[in-house]
Amino acid sequence: MYVGVTWGTRAPAKSTSDRLSAGGNDRHTSAAMLSICARHTRGGIYLCNYLTTQRAGGPAPCHVSTSQPSLSKGHRDYSLPNASWSQNLQDLYNKYQELTKNGDWKRLPSYNTSVHHREGDPMDGERENRLFTRNLDKDGVGLEYCMFYNKAEKRMVCIFQPGPYLEGPPGFLHGGCTATMIDSTAGGGAVCTVGPVFTANLNIDYRNPILLGSTAIADSTVEKVDGRKVYTRCTVRGHDDKVVYAEATGLFIKSSNL
Numbered sequence: 145m146y147v148g149v150t151w152g153t154r155a156p157a158k159s160t161s162d163r164l165s166a167g168g169n170d171r172h173t174s175a176a177m178l179s180i181c182a183r184h185t186r187g188g189i190y191l192c193n194y195l196t197t198q199r200a201g202g203p204a205p206c207h208v209s210t211s212q213p214s215l216s217k218g219h220r221d222y223s224l225p226n227a228s229w230s231q232n233l234q235d236l237y238n239k240y241q242e243l244t245k246n247g248d249w250k251r252l253p254s255y256n257t258s259v260h261h262r263e264g265d266p267m268d269g270e271r272e273n274r275l276f277t278r279n280l281d282k283d284g285v286g287l288e289y290c291m292f293y294n295k296a297e298k299r300m301v302c303i304f305q306p307g308p309y310l311e312g313p314p315g316f317l318h319g320g321c322t323a324t325m326i327d328s329t330a331g332g333g334a335v336c337t338v339g340p341v342f343t344a345n346l347n348i349d350y351r352n353p354i355l356l357g358s359t360a361i362a363d364s365t366v367e368k369v370d371g372r373k374v375y376t377r378c379t380v381r382g383h384d385d386k387v388v389y390a391e392a393t394g395l396f397i398k399s400s401n402l
């Protein structure tokens with residue numbers, strides 16, 4: 145039976161990434177880097193490329209690591225920082241991690257299959273299905289993100305960094321991917337508030353294009369629950385809140401079939 149999300153109980157107690165994030169700007173200390181290299185070398189070839197978008201005037205850094213976690217070796221919590229994360233994403237992660245300390249906010253662990261989010265589901269075994277937002281094996285080329293939920297405010301925040309494989313207009317994020325992040329964030333907020341839901345309706349106003357490699361925040365609130373209907377509102381902004389990328393409303397229907 146689906147009982148909702150697990151609050152990090154399966155995440156490693158103190159991963160390299162956590163140690164790094166705790167260190168904030170110390171993340172590039174030599175000891176930490178050696179530790180990361182050792183970890184990635186075990187899982188594949190470690191390489192950190194520094195890519196830039198080709199757009200004149202505003203290249204955003206995009207770091208890509210080629211570590212290739214295997215699904216069957218599983219259980220990786222993909223919401224933890226990795227070498228592909230930009231400093232802006234890392235800073236936002238540190239900020240929200242800090243907010244989790246008094247219990248108001250919870251970090252959601254994130255796996256690459258939907259079922260691994262369900263309590264009681266086996267965490268091992270081969271699975272072909274992949275979560276849409278976690279379907280690329282290389283860190284940094286697709287979506288890097290982490291969600292935080294505030295129960296009292298019925299609010300879900302997703303900090304994210306879209307990689308180079310998500311291009312729509314040259315240098316910019318595909319609008320369908322923006323929609324995916326809105327759907328996932330608002331849907332995740334609805335799931336955390338009422339339990340399993342289906343998306344019934346999503347309305348999006350795209351205000352500004354999102355540069356690939358940049359860091360953005362999707363910020364969603366459950367505004368009303370009316371029977372099985374869950375009404376949400378979501379805004380996507382830049383990491384420093386200076387630009388609004390998109391504004392959306394979403395209707396989710398509580399389902400007993402999930």
Ligand SMILES: CCCCC/C=C\C/C=C\C/C=C\C/C=C\CCCC(=O)SCCNC(=O)CCNC(=O)[C@H](O)C(C)(C)COP(=O)(O)OP(=O)(O)OC[C@H]1O[C@@H](n2cnc3c(N)ncnc32)[C@H](O)[C@@H]1OP(=O)(O)O
Pocket residue numbers: 148149252258261275277291327328329331332333335336341342343344345371372373395397399
């Ligand atoms: C990426 C994941 C990250 C999440 C992290 C968080 C937690 C992790 C846990 C688990 C991860 C899983 C999920 C995360 C959540 C969301 C992200 C992805 C979500 C999706 O990707 S999901 C796929 C796309 N989605 C569909 O594939 C739905 C297709 N569709 C249907 O399956 C049915 O259509 C359904 C079920 C929607 C309703 O069907 P139904 O038979 O159950 O209910 P019914 O029709 O009676 O409607 C009941 C009342 O809603 C009103 N109503 C219905 N639809 C409306 C509409 N469009 N506009 C206005 N009102 C509407 C009616 O008017 C009535 O209102 P009233 O009660 O007042 O009469």
